[in-house]
Amino acid sequence: MAGRRRTARAVARRTAGFGLTALLLVPACTSRTAPVDPTAEAVRRTLDARADAVVRHDRDAWLDAVDPAATALREAQGTEFDNLRDVPVGTWEYTVEGVRHQDGRAVADTRLRYRIDGYDAAPVVASRIVELAERDGRWYITADRPGSGAPQQLWQQGDVEAVRGSHSLVLGVGQDGKRLRDLAAAADLAVPAVTDAWPEKWAGRVVVLVPPSLEDMGRLLGAPAAGYRGIAAVTTGESGGGPDAPADRVVVNPEAYGLLGAFGQDVVLTHETVHVATRAHTSAATPMWLSEGFADWVAYRDSGRTAEESAPELRDAVRGGDVPASLPEDEAFSFGGDAGALARAYEGGWLACELIAERWGEERLTAFYRTVGEAEHRDGAVEHALARELGVTVEDFTAQWRDHLRERLG
Structure with missing residues (x-):
């Protein structure tokens, strides 16, 4: 919004190195706190400074957190900072989840959270492993890499x-x-x-x-x-x-x-x-045919394209007498398999959503989507939503969908 400016912030959250305060049921009712790991505190200070350098666009401060003796790393980190120059970072922070000590070095398991200013209502979260070494009483970064599988x-x-x-x-x-x-x-x-x-x-x-x-x-x-x-x-x-x-x-x-x-x-x-x-509004209860079919329904909604043009793989199957017996299973949407089967799964999901929009109305389609997503478990979610929002059973809906395929593609 014009005339307003977001305040960038950077901080390494403190989630590791602290114990919970315990209230002991003894006559004096004392409290005890686990000792703070001084290395973990020093690591957080280094990461705080690194995060602050990003939001202030301060290249020198970014490199100041890197081991002065690690020439190759400093060059790579400088290039990475330059690569980031055009990205409108609003916030950048590290959460330290644990610090392990290894032969005078420290390995920190962290989560990087950053927001792009003006676009992200919530942060992107990325697992990072940061290695550090101590020099003259200060901890410097010697490696920074994605966590396992990140x-x-x-x-x-x-x-x-x-x-x-x-x-x-x-x-x-x-x-x-x-x-x-x-x-x-x-x-x-x-x-x-x-x-x-x-x-x-x-x-x-x-x-x-x-x-x-x-x-x-x-x-x-x-x-x-x-x-x-x-x-x-x-x-x-x-x-x-x-x-x-x-x-x-x-x-x-x-x-x-x-x-x-x-x-x-x-x-x-x-x-x-x-x-x-x-x-x-999409949850583990939402089948792929609904989430992918609804996305395609919106994408084709005002396109003017016919079903024959938009569902060529399923069209050929239906005209060959191969009308699917049931709505596509989640496994049919897997990447890397049979491209024709994948296309038919997407097309079948789209035509299921088109059927709902045409026969019951667009408001019922979006209500059906929300109701399925509100379920706590997959079992029974679609059945409940079909009965509540459309007044049909799964068997009835499947039969109507198969008829819809024949009408639109036959």
């Missing part, structure tokens, strides 16, 4: 270029400026389209990351890249997350996304933005 951050892959849209922020590494601007334009169209279809309050903005390659996409996601080959984009996030849940990111596969035409790219960005908007 993803890389975009600025660790190269110099980040930022493009700001009216509802979006696109951060890319090794990308043509026009591609990033086009992505921002597509995201800016996606956000109001999602807001129009999804009545619940959400942030109304999206952050898109574009890594240099498919391999780098896998590193951002902390997973093998092969599983995302042919997948244009994915959304990271925590299902059922409230206001304190980690922030979402749309991560674009630069190889697969680039093969799409303008319409396909718009559909992808809208689909992923739906996941950002609905995250708080």
Whole structure:
């Protein structure tokens, strides 16, 4: 908002090295506190200074926390800081979860939490392992790496270029400026389209990351890249997350996304933005056919495309007499398997949501989505929501869905 400025803050939270105060039931009723680990306190001070350097854009202070004798590390850390220059960091903090002592050195298990100013209502959270050594009474960083299985951050892959849209922020590494601007334009169209279809309050903005390659996409996601080959984009996030849940990111596969035409790219960005908007109402009880089908329903909602055009794999199956017997199982949405089966799963979920919107109305569709997500367990969640919101059983709905496939695709 114009005329207002957020205050950046940086702090290493204190969660390790302290014991709980115990009230002892003895005549004098004394209290005892576990001793503070002086090394853990020194580590926190080093990380506090490092965090403060980021939000103040102070390169010298950032490097001041790095071991003066570690020449290669200091060079790498300087490059990383420079890569981060265009990212509008609002807050940056480390939570120290534990400090281990190893031969005069310290290994700190930490969680990095940072927010992008103007876009993140909650922080991104990343596990980091920081190694330190003591020199002249002060602790310096000698290594900083992701925790086991944790993803890389975009600025660790190269110099980040930022493009700001009216509802979006696109951060890319090794990308043509026009591609990033086009992505921002597509995201800016996606956000109001999602807001129009999804009545619940959400942030109304999206952050898109574009890594240099498919391999780098896998590193951002902390997973093998092969599983995302042919997948244009994915959304990271925590299902059922409230206001304190980690922030979402749309991560674009630069190889697969680039093969799409303008319409396909718009559909992808809208689909992923739906996941950002609905995250708080998506839980372990939500089947994939509903979460993915609803995202596709919003993406195709005002496209003017026919079902035959938007569901070619399922169209061919239905015309060949192979009408699915049941709604797609979660396993059918797995990446890295049969591409045709994956497409049919997405198309089947989309047409299930289209059926609800056409027969019961769009308000009933969104109410159904919310009710499923409110369930504590998967078992019975869809059955309960179908009965409450649509007045049908699973068997009735499945039969109507199969008829809908024949009508729309036959």
